[in-house]
């Protein structure tokens with residue numbers, strides 16, 4: 001059998017990793033400013049993570065959600081404390097799209113409505129409702145195109161109010177720092193206005209923190225830069241450093257009903273052990289603070305270098321977009337092939353930096369040297 005060929009691949013097989021570096025099967029080292037698509041939070045193969053996962057696997061990898069899982073309770077407690085959402089409830093699933101599906105479903109159970117507002121250029125995943133709220137017609141199949149969604153411009157509060165005032169909007173779903181959309185950031189005024197409007201019209205505010213959350217922006221959640229709280233928050237990617245897991249943080253006003261939500265694999269013992277180890281490391285190594293400090297340093301350094309082709313540098317923490325005045329393709333490919341450095345990308349002209357949160361200033365300098373060499 002052949003693989004279903006949906007990914008344009010670099011001709012490289014990554015074999016092992018350590019911290020912010022990976023090596024291919026020929027022994028070539030790469031600096032990882034991509035973090036496996038924002039997934040590697042605490043660094044590749046962190047010894048504490050490896051030990052916790054190994055220990056758990058030797059004890060029990062999986063049992064179903066029909067019995068008490070103390071690891072889920074511990075994770076909920078720890079995540080509540082780490083994120084400042086102590087009074088929220090946690091539902092555990094397996095992927096970002098699945099977290100958004102459950103968020104939208106819960107919002108609709110809550111207020112009985114079916115319309116959703118989403119940002120232009122939004123990306124929320126590739127399954128049913130998650131892809132419908134994603135603003136990319138190329139990946140919405142006819143079966144997903146069910147007319148639930150209105151896409152609106154970023155930071156244009158009057159446009160959002162005009163829709164919300166109709167009184168029929170179930171939920172607003174929003175990435176405060178858009179990833180796939182090219183590191184476009186909301187303003188504080190917009191986010192605070194939107195929060196107030198959602199309250200006024202009984203619309204559920206969902207913050208998709210799958211890429212911008214879990215410490216990446218230099219605060220636990222990106223929306224915390226804008227002084228608001230969300231009703232529902234979705235997390236995935238960095239939560240278990242690459243072991244598939246996602247979560248939905250749920251405000252106290254939502255009351256659980258047996259059978260409404262459920263999953264076979266979600267919150268299994270091995271995933272929880274990984275997620276708890278991630279929180280251990282984030283706390284002991286102060287990785288949220290590190291993302292803030294090294295991220296500001298990196299943004300400042302790129303700006304100061306006055307590099308050719310660099311039009312704008314934007315972002316928070318270690319979620320950085322470098323807008324180029326040329327398509328990113330050649331530069332990104334040369335970074336990989338000649339300088340052995342992975343980065344992400346967005347749109348046609350944006351390089352996206354999403355390194356592990358343990359990136360050091362020396363590694364940030366190393367990136368700049370490798371980047372300069374291909375400009």
Ligand SMILES: Cc1ncc(COP(=O)(O)O)c(C=O)c1O
Pocket residue numbers: 095096097098100123124125126175179180208209210211212236237
């Ligand atoms: C903001 C955002 N939401 C949702 C998703 C979907 O996550 P997954 O691929 O785990 O389904 C992604 C993935 O890139 C994302 O960046």
